[in-house]
Amino acid sequence: MLFNSYTFILFFIAVFTTYQLPINWSKKKYILLFSSYIFYSAWNPPFVFLLGISTAVDWWTAKKIFQHRHYLSTKRHFLLISLLINLGFLGFFKYSNFLLHNFIYVVDKIGITFTPAIPDIILPVGISFYTFQTLSYTIDIYRGKGKPWHSLLDYALYVSFFPQLVAGPIVRAFSFLPQCLAPKRVSGDQIAWGISLIILGLFEKIVVADGLLAPVADTVYAVESYPGLVDAWCGTLAFTGQIFCDFAGYSTCAIGAAKCLGFDLPENFRYPYASLGFRDFWRRWHISLSFWLRDYLYVSLGGNRRGMARTCFNVMITMLLGGLWHGASWTFVIWGGVHAFLILAEHLIRRCIPTDYQSGLFLTSAAGILTFAGVCISWTFFRAHSIDQAAAMLQAMFGFRLPVNESILITTDRVITISVISIMIFIHWLLRNRSLKEVSENAPWWIRSIGIGIMLVAMATFSGEDRAFIYFQF
């Protein structure tokens, strides 16, 4: 059930209406829980059991961890159970075929022919997200950052809450669970704000990502032969914009939907294409994932507390696994590796700069441009079907190979891409240290109305292939 579907509109109206009934808070939470399972069943009904098992396992293990909090060895065992089961499910459903294909490749290289039947494993939608979410609960309790929650209903709702269930933001338990304690009173204006956020998110997805940019990216990345330098850059820029609008659009919808129900979800994007440096980028892009990786992987490995060499190793492992989280393919791992390299390179450069150095406009602009360029170049690995295609695209982008198809895109596509990306970068730089709240509330109500009206008309009248949100595949 996509956010940009009639089914979701009907579903949300039904949930919202039922939620407004004069019933007690506990019953309202049951309504949300039931609705969330219905929402998840829209993809593949049997997988609701997987969601239930994941919920039950971590509920139980967290209790056990807390019960044995003074016995390091025992509590470690229970943490291990939680990790094994959750990561086991994730590994099986998401990485089995990847591991099998790589195993076949490796043994073939040493002369052994192994041709097993390749199992047809369906990837449960959102498994990467809710797995990380439930693990954050058990790990936080293991670390003594909280106690097991008293209400299984609240916890089950935290795991399955439909606005963020299938594509984030990855919510921390102890920022969501306290919101379940007291009934929500949501005013008309809060609901209107939430709906406005949903409209904004859908506009980003339907009009900008699917309508304007995806066709360009698909055209360039579909070709088997090499595009020219201009088209390679246009296709990559188009994907740069597409993935932001698609994913940020989803997160904005999720936050807006939660807002209508009285819940606050964390921000997931903060104008990442106005980043100054790659560390800054990861504080602005998919914030909930990058903070999760920092807190539960990077810090667990030792963070930056064990010397330079170990820090480099920890950064590399975190980013490589972060890349792998996105998909069972070496291209995603390389994408993560590219970011690790860029983060480490930036770290080394910063160590050479005096701490009291004030960079002027020129250096700040250069840093911004280089960051954006680095991010764009890394997206080639994310978008390409294979390492070969990514390499070919990079060669085309830097003019190292003669193109076979000089003009894959028409002039209009190039103009649209450059215009949309330019506007996007401008908006990101304009708002990088401000908030949408500030900007929109400083505008008269009728300006906001016109904006909402234009977005609604655009959504209704913009052609675009019906595409799933990119991050659903993760």
Place this chain on the structure above:
Amino acid sequence: MHLSIFNSDYCSWKLSLVAGIILALAGLTALEITWRMQGHIPCVIDDKDLWAYHRNRLTKNSKHIIVLSGASRILLNISLPEMKNLLPAYTIVQLGIDGTHPPAVLQDLAKDSGFKGIVLFSVIASGLEKRNWDHQQEFIDYYHSDFSWSDSLNRFMSTMVQAHLVISDPHVMIKPVLLRYLKIKKLPSPRYLITYSDRRKEADYSKLNINKHKQKRLERLAQYYEKDNTPLPPNEWIHEVVDVYSWVRQIENRGGKVIFLRLPTKKAHWEMDEKFYPRTLYWDRFVQKTGVKAIHFKDFPVLDNFDCPDTSHLDFKDTKPFTRALCNILCQHDVFKK
């Protein structure tokens, strides 16, 4: 983590939202009226979801289902409302897929042990060859593996919107209209081919430059026969296509029926069909060898007398009389009772 961006003081958001929705409705209404004044009418988008939605309508174990399977001819030539009028006891489901050969659907119905209805199977000789069996497989695979209850509900609602609003037609959406206008300084003309919610299509050839359209169609047909699908020799062909009969038997053994239809093609199109796949060496041999029930338009002057303006499909004005004529013939052959 920051929550600042999304924690608003909410001042006048209600007013902004309501005014914005009213503005949008006014704008969309104006667009709808504008397009309708230019002669555009609503057109349902035919896609895998719509096909799967109708495939889902096949009630298990019912003999009172008629499935129309084939390509563009079965989509354009048969009037479903007229057929429903003539055969009120039957549920009629259109599973034709434009531009593709249909054996995969027949195979799918054969494998479906709950299907016991009637299949009107519109096909040409080349369509029965093994290399063309999987043309429609993508739609079938999508139905069986990806089409969920929420997709079905979504498709039902989107079909209702598309069936009533011109502005939901991709033909008149902002981007293609603007691009077209920039290129040739013209707005899109009303479609000549309209799809309805039951998946039937109607072609109004008065909206086309028919000679140019016919010429392009014949060029594509020549390319198809001469390069893309050069005919198999008759003896090789008959060995291959006989396997299709096993699917027919599976359906018939359950109490169902399969009728092979060869729908009209005219003039240069028919000449080319006969040049590359002569009826006596291909179609007739298949019918004779397998004993399938078959209706060839050339055997029935009442079907042959209809004109195909583009050499291959009827104009919408002729679909009702054609459907009546075909149903009469099928009733005379005891395929179904009126």
